[in-house]
Amino acid sequence: MKNELVVDRNDAKLSMAHLYIAFAAVLLGGIAGLLQTLVRSGTIQLPAGIGYYQLLTAHGILLALVFTTYFIIGFFYAGMSRTMGKFYDQPYRLGWLGYIVMTIGTALTTVMVLLNEGTVLYTFYAPLKASPWFYIGLTLFIVGTWLAGGAMCHQYYIWKKVTHKKISPLFSFMAVMTMVLWFVATIGVAVSVIFQFIPWSFGWVDEINILLSRTLFWYFGHPLVYFWLLPAYVCWYVIIPEIIGGKIFSDSLARLSFVLFLLFSIPVGFHHQLLESGISPFWKYLQVVLTFMVIVPSLMTAFSLFATFEIAGRKKGAKGLFGWFRALPWKDARFFAPMVGMLIFIPAGAGGIINASNQMNQIVHNTLWVTGHFHLTVASSVALTFFGIAYWLIPHLTGRVLTGRMHQIANLQTILWAVGMFFMSGAMHTVGLLGAPRRTAYTTYQEHPDALGWIPYEVTMAVGGSILFIAILLLIYIITDLAFFAPKGKEDFPIGEVAEAAEKTPVILENWRLWLGIATVLILVAYIVPVIHMIEHAPPGSPGYKFW
């Protein structure tokens, strides 16, 4: 029985160390989020000199960076250990080193935000200038993730050498692909922080090239969202089929979709800068076209998943065109949370297509619509999937079990999350179309009728935010129970098997030189001309400002 396989005890500790920080960040970030919705709707005013934008910075960093990254790395260590076996000494030690460096960086950045020395939001746009230690903290965080990615790549490399296998386990392949995507993506933000922000914030140079810093940020900022999404895809492709008693539809198509994400998630950052001066409409449009290429692997994923669901349902005797849908294990929290996440991804993805649509972006850019959008994608599809993973991963790693009662509580959590998000994100989308700006504290613009009309929606956002906060408290209860109090026992680490009918996986899919080569060419084509233009035709740089 392959499900007898258990993650090695030491690897489990490494994984759990990441998960503790991930969920602590959810709690703290969630408190910040709740307060933001209450402030924005005019319900409360913040005490003790805490600023709205300080909270917003904390919320973004804790949830979009700390929660996601720690969870992803912890999940990958566990899954690689499960599918390739115990981590070898060197990558194992590198894993801990990465954890320490990341955590020092996180702590430093958090302290700077708490001291109100880094209220520049998590996109830290120049020329707002934070303390240099804010940027150094972020740099250490990124370096820590590189060490973690290095540990995984090293493990993969040794495993291939030792076993002489051409094709690695699907989970490990996907984990390594996600980390490779992360390496390539973080180069942009690292260059910007090391060569622009740190020297400028220390005062070693007086000025900063703003357009270049924004371009380097968004070179990183878009693949960042795929770094969040791909681990959820790992769960959907590899874990869910086993939980529902089905098989992986096709190993090769799953790998191909990950290859396509590597190729098409990076040369696309301009779709975040569509309304900016200094970039010609031609290059913007080219990157819009490349952006839309990721729709292809998403369509492939949707097909594979629903094929898996239908085949599994029919095997259980489901009849009729949609009988298989009812045959899915809706009461199983390991399935229910990710499945709700998947269903939410349908409208969320459609919203994303609207955002990236060149001139259509003008209607929604920097409005609350965008905030509503990524609360469906990362804060629902990805977050619910991660919660669904944690429900079995944490007890597996701590030697406990997910009891029937916990399944019920976890399903209630998912329902509360979906309901809260329906109100919050729904109101954000709607009021965004009416023109309400994102990242803005409570305001009526001197009682302007347009702004007064937004307030009912902002109250709805606060209602949704409050429901979401209750869901977060419930989540923390579940996680604490699973980590420390649940009955001792053995919880499965589900890893799906590939369907017998599926074709053999072509070796070319693991040809890293080929895929990285194509990715590099695409990045150079999309960026080199406009970036040279940005540098050669740059206006005099900007000094720093501290407007908070």
Place this chain on the structure above:
Amino acid sequence: MHMHKLERLWLMIGSGALILFLMVIGVNAFAMGHTPPSDSEILDPTQVDLTAPFDDPGLKKIGENEYELVLVAQAFTFQSNDEIKIPEGATVHFKVTSKDVVHGFQIPKTNVNMMITPGHINTITHTFDEAGQFLILCNEYCGVGHQAMGVPLEVIK
């Protein structure tokens, strides 16, 4: 690599829709002139007050029912020497730069929305067909008073 017959059909329909959609926005952008605001003019962000036309920001009539509105974005307002009152049916060319940090420039109920980056000028054109109260607001975080950064724009009969 082998693909299921239905999957091939699904991907063909999806990709076909994708190509059609990209062609629509491409034609709309380049043949019909609806490219997003992408001005390439630059200036010294520390010398905005001394650089024309930003040394005298405000509303200027440049033709039959056609105006240029020059504004300087700064924390936390849009600077103009004139009250912003525009006759109904007028076409307005907005020309904006920033003298400090990055700002946004948006008028709810219209398609006017662009980024204002220091050192760069950005432009957008809009025709106000109906009279009423409008609001120019900053939609990019620019500091502690960001939520106060808005000025009224009135379209008069």
